[in-house]
Amino acid sequence: MSTPAVTTPSRWRALTHHHLFWPVAVLIALLLVNVPFTPDFFAIRMTDGHLYGSLVSIVLFGSPLILVAVGMTLVIATGGIDLSVGAVVAITGALTCSYISDQADQNALAGVFLAMGIGLVAAVLCGLWNGFLVARMGIQPIIATLIIMVAGRGVAQLITDGQIITINSEPYKLIGGGYWLTLPFSIFVVAAVVAVTIALTRRTALGLLVESVGGNAEASRLVGIRSMRIKIMVYMFCALCAGIAGLMISSNTSAADGNNAGLWIELDAILAVVIGGTSLLGGRFSIGGTVIGALVIQTLTTTIYTIGVPTQTNLVFKAAVVIVVCLLQSPKFRAKVFGARGRAAAPVTPAAPADAAPKMEVSR
Amino acid sequence: MAEPRPVLEMTGIVKEFPGVRALSGVDFRLFPGEIHALMGENGAGKSTLIKVLTGVHTLDGGTITLDGKTVRIGSPLEAQHAGISTVYQEVNLCPNLSVAENIFIGREPTRGGRIQWKQLRKEAAEMVDRLGLDIDVTAPLSSYPLAVQQLVAIVRSVGHGDSDGQGSGTKVLVLDEPTSSLDRDEVLELFRLMRRLRDEGVAILFVSHFLDQIYEICDRMTVLRNGTLVGEHMVADLDQVGLIELMIGKALDQLEELHEHQLRSDVGETLVKAEGLGRTGGIAPFDLEIKKGEVLGLAGLLGSGRTELARLLFGADQPDSGKVTIAGKQVSMSAPNDAIGAGVAFCSENRKTEGLVPDLTVRENIILALQASRGWTRPIPASQRDELVAKYIKALDIRPANPEARVGQLSGGNQQKVLLARWLITQPKLLILDEPTRGIDIGAKAEIQKLVVSLSEDGMSVLYIAAELEEVLRLSHTIGVLRDRKLVAQLTNGPEITTSKILETIASGEHQ
Structure with missing residues (x-):
């Protein structure tokens, strides 16, 4: 038998088996839910040279989450987890804002760049600490990163003296609240970080080595992968992403709030990674999936407001949707619920001739 | 054994997976009071047939008749209730509980909702006793070696029928590769238990890769190939060569070739030299030399320090x-x-836990070692990578020949080849192979042994560890003998060295 002609069912099958199928399907479904409540949901209009619309807002407000989740993806792929990202967001914002607020001229570019540099260096140092504890000292990631998660908020408050520092810096405002080429500037920042991450992991061998370490740590050691180095690098990268998100959040509000900046963002980020199809056990990861996952969460938050879920029930509503999303993504659950249909459809797939060497069905 | 009627009859069994027909119309029967071997290469359909029988898979065609009645087995639990018990290679018990608790777990004798501990222990002790085993049922399962744990698993599954049926008990006992991690004495203990159960009228279905064991314990065998029935024979009527030919479907040219092969005689200068190398709790300090192009075999019982020695040489x-x-x-x-960095490669005996990354593809697994040595910043160029991978998939005949296949889905023999390819690609000077042929079928076994010979001819040194002495003897220039975590002798292979000579050395612990 020659290779079977590509039929509609097999094309459909290839589509539904793509690793991004379910995340994208959920995202589209969530977006569509909004239409009956807000008929012009998909409309984008130009006002004062800036584009406005619900879609633009979702990406804009979702930017910090996407950044944090992208970094988190790599950490999770090594079999770890980073709970400290929310605190790193707060520390970065606090350091940067307090440096800017001390300047005579808050609009001076040099001062703003230096302030951002200080903030990001602090973030990377937090990542180095996490990586050191996990990779070098062998502490469980969840415990190791818990330290900065808790202590980091204290550090952020020390930096701001327990106050909310407000600043008035036009250049700094650009990152999280400004516009460029009609679009929110933060969208460009996110696009750049995502592009760099994908290039860094897929153009080099970093992605493969990360997946190997997460997929089988002992085998990776025996194959000569310097997993300690890779893990430390990944935690540093994750913290850097959180730091950029911290700049974005403090820039958007022109204030540093040690208590509330990035609060619980680590949980949303972990959720985004999982919705994107990366297993918490480590191994295979998908940056694209994570971006979609973060957009799903942001869309959900937006949807809750547009369809008017009462404030006191919106966390419960969010939880319910998340449960449904996770169930839909679970192959086991799908097999149970849609099993009868799946089995009936099975013979449609071309079966290998019985006399040939057994062929292995490879699903990805 | 003149039983008029089989206790179990499977007729025209068909099982399909997407894209693969795993079983096409297989007939299988099992008589009470016999030990029946199910034979076939990896991928022949043995596991699938067992899983259909034990309710793990639902069948797509055919009928199963138990005691003359057609039955539908929808789940492992239904299989157990019907009197079909299974013990798998990996023991599925709770090591932290006592032996008695493990035997009765899920069906403890209760009164008014309270577990009758005294009765439970007494009954467990009786069951163990009745089967002629010397096990303290109150001790935690983890205090016993794996072999005993396996016996407990058998006691548990055989005992299951007794307690809830009216003396019906277990009719069919399936043992899937129970011996693969046992040493010789432990195997004998297992066989004693199997014979005892057989004499009580239980029909035992036995799967093992060790042909000698099949010939030692089994009465009858069924041979499968590519999902079809090749034949059913009395063990006494079919010799080993005939059996292997049935299994692989061709004459034994490959193996013959190996038997006749001459060891490369001109090994080169010393490549690896270990002096006083040792590790407390692992292996006593030893001196060892491996020459260029030499195959050094390690012989010794399980746990004698073979693996520990190899691991030290690899760091x-x-x-x-x-x-x-x-x-x-x-x-x-x-x-x-x-x-x-110094050119040593190591294929661990534990393919799954220490070798492969199951989620990654064949290609990714193959290039992993080479990539690791280059560091993450210097990826292997795609064209060069694909060429290398294609070359080794072809050279080692890895199936499916699809670099995109996930390695976890390959059969044991093919996984072993992927592991070999991973290291061959790095062109090592010394290749350490720890049990490379364990758990893989006879065809792949022969291929891997042939490969070792040709690598040695090309000047690569090989440290070869295998449980089967014939294998070590056939391939090695020098044989290192281990006993009780000590390298006790190094024998230069020659006409006077035989397996019994090696066994003697192991037994006496000294070199005559």
């Missing part, structure tokens, strides 16, 4: 005494990286 464990010199340079051996 997988850190030695606490001695030094290693490779090609004239001393190597620190504090991590595998040091050894890899």
Whole structure:
């Protein structure tokens, strides 16, 4: 038998088996839910040279989450987890804002760049600490990163003296609240970080080595992968992403709030990674999936407001949707619920001739 | 054994998976009071047939008749209730509970909702006793070696029928590769139990890769190939060569070739030299030399220190005494990286836990070692990578020949080949193979042994560890004998060295 002609069912099958199928399907479904409540949901209009619309807002407000989740993806792929990202967001914002607020001229570019540099260096140092504890000292990631998660908020408050520092810096405002080429500037920042991450992991061998370490740590050691180095690098990268998100959040509000900046963002980020199809056990990861996952969460938050879920029930509503999303993504659950249909459809797939060497069905 | 009627009859069994027909119309029957071997290469359909029988898979065609009645087996639980018990290769018990608790778990004798501990222990002790085993049922299961745990698993599954039926008990006992991690004495103990159960009228279905064991314990065998029935024979009527030919479907040219092959005689200068290398709790300090192009075989019982020796030479464990010199340079051996840098490669005996990354593809697994040595910043160019991978998939005949296939889905033999390819690609000077032929079928076994011979001819040194002495004897120039975590002798292979000579050395612990 020659290779079977590509039929509609097999094309459909290839589509539904793509690793991004379910995340994208959920995202589209969530977006569509909004239409009956807000008929012009998909409309984008130009006002004062800036584009406005619900879609633009979702990406804009979702930017910090996407950044944090992208970094988190790599950490999770090594079999770890980073709970400290929310605190790193707060520390970065606090350091940067307090440096800017001390300047005579808050609009001076040099001062703003230096302030951002200080903030990001602090973030990377937090990542180095996490990586050191996990990779070098062998502490469980969840415990190791818990330290900065808790202590980091204290550090952020020390930096701001327990106050909310407000600043008035036009250049700094650009990152999280400004516009460029009609679009929110933060969208460009996110696009750049995502592009760099994908290039860094897929153009080099970093992605493969990360997946190997997460997929089988002992085998990776025996194959000569310097997993300690890779893990430390990944935690540093994750913290850097959180730091950029911290700049974005403090820039958007022109204030540093040690208590509330990035609060619980680590949980949303972990959720985004999982919705994107990366297993918490480590191994295979998908940056694209994570971006979609973060957009799903942001869309959900937006949807809750547009369809008017009462404030006191919106966390419960969010939880319910998340449960449904996770169930839909679970192959086991799908097999149970849609099993009868799946089995009936099975013979449609071309079966290998019985006399040939057994062929292995490879699903990805 | 003149039973008029089989206790179990499977007729025209068909099982399909997407894209694969795993079983096409297989007939199988099992008589009470016999030990029946199910034979076939990896992928022949043995596991599938067992899983259909034990309710793990639902069948797509055919009928199963138990005691003359057609039955539908929808789940492992239904299989158990019907009197079909299974013990798998991996023991599925709770090591932290006592032996008695494990035997009765899920069906404890209760009164008013309270477990009758005294009765439970007494009944467990009786069951163990009745089967002629000497096990303290109150001790935690983990205090016993794996072999005993396996016996407990059998006691548990056989006992299951007794307690809830009216003396119906277990009719069919399925043992899937129970011996693969047992040593000789433990195997004998298992066989004693199997014979006892057989004499009580239980029909035992036995799967093992060890042909000698099949011939020792089994009465009848069924041979499968590519999902079809090849034949059913009395063990006494079919010799080993005939059986292997049935299994692989061709004459034994490959193996014959190996038997006749001459060892390369001109091994070169010393490549690896270990002096006083040792590790407390692992292996006593030893001296060892491996020459260029030499195959050094290690013989010894399970747990005699074979693997520990190999791991020290690779830096997988850190030695606490001695030094290693490779090609004239001393190597620190504090991590595998040091050894890899010096040209040593190591295929672990535990393919799944220490070898492969199951989620990654065949291609990714193959290039992993080479990529690791280049570091993450220098990826292997795609064209060069694909060429290398294609070359080794072809050379080692890895199936499916699809570099995109996930390695976890391959059969054991093909996984082993992927592991080999991974290291061959790095062109090592010394290749350490720890049990490379364990759990893989006879065809792949022969291929891997042939490969070792040709690698040695090309000048690669090989440290070869295998449980089967014939294998070690056939391939090695020098045989290192281990006993009780000590390298007790190094024999130069020659006409006077035989397996019994090696066994003697193992037994006496000294070199005559």
